[in-house]
Amino acid sequence: MVGFRPGRANETPVCRKPGRRCPAVSNRAETKFCVAALRCKQVTAGQMRGGALGWRFCPARPCMNPRDSTTTLQSPVLLRTIRDTDLDAALRVQAACYPPAMQEAADVVLARIRAAGDTSFVAECDGEVCAYVFAYRSRQGAVTPLDARFDVAEDGDTLYIHDLSVSPAAAGRGLARLLVEQLQALARVRGLSNCALVSVQSSQAFWERLGFRATDCAGEEARVALATYPPVALYMCSGA
Numbered sequence: 001m002v003g004f005r006p007g008r009a010n011e012t013p014v015c016r017k018p019g020r021r022c023p024a025v026s027n028r029a030e031t032k033f034c035v036a037a038l039r040c041k042q043v044t045a046g047q048m049r050g051g052a053l054g055w056r057f058c059p060a061r062p063c064m065n066p067r068d069s070t071t072t073l074q075s076p077v078l079l080r081t082i083r084d085t086d087l088d089a090a091l092r093v094q095a096a097c098y099p100p101a102m103q104e105a106a107d108v109v110l111a112r113i114r115a116a117g118d119t120s121f122v123a124e125c126d127g128e129v130c131a132y133v134f135a136y137r138s139r140q141g142a143v144t145p146l147d148a149r150f151d152v153a154e155d156g157d158t159l160y161i162h163d164l165s166v167s168p169a170a171a172g173r174g175l176a177r178l179l180v181e182q183l184q185a186l187a188r189v190r191g192l193s194n195c196a197l198v199s200v201q202s203s204q205a206f207w208e209r210l211g212f213r214a215t216d217c218a219g220e221e222a223r224v225a226l227a228t229y230p231p232v233a234l235y236m237c238s239g240a
Contacts, residue, residue, distance in 0.1 A: 089129035130170035141218025
């Protein structure tokens, strides 16, 4: 799902300052992206898989930082992994982004934080959570029903993006694109070949600009799960 009205304002990067790209992460490689004005830290893929570190985001592109679990974007925005204590804030963002029929229960959201906290993130604006994304390891073609708990597949091949929501107060900062790019990079680090999601609220064009394409989900169970979303809901997939 995507909890904002997609448009060019939501796609704009936080900063368009010119930067240089570090070598791409692989099972051996150490770095992702950096901007010339900032030092790029090194991290092993094993550390990343262990969930022991956060990601540093330079003004335009992400760079992993092994020294801490919370690092800044262009001030005053902070991206970090989600915590149990973010539940109330995430519910507030959800309420601002979705109609009541699409809002998911607090116990379900908390279960997701606990099941997939290392693959789900929040953005803080001026010290308050202003956006979040829930994602977890799954299998290509599988769909999570609306208001259902995550069934994490430890041997899955896909990072499933269940819910991306940006508070209306934070529109125009490029947070949606940055959160998605973070997940795509994370999928590559963890050896996942795909990212997948369900597009709702007329967000298909936004996801297509990020490399996703509508495709068939796998089997009757997935089609029943897709039907729990309001029309028009589309299963979309991209290579990580």
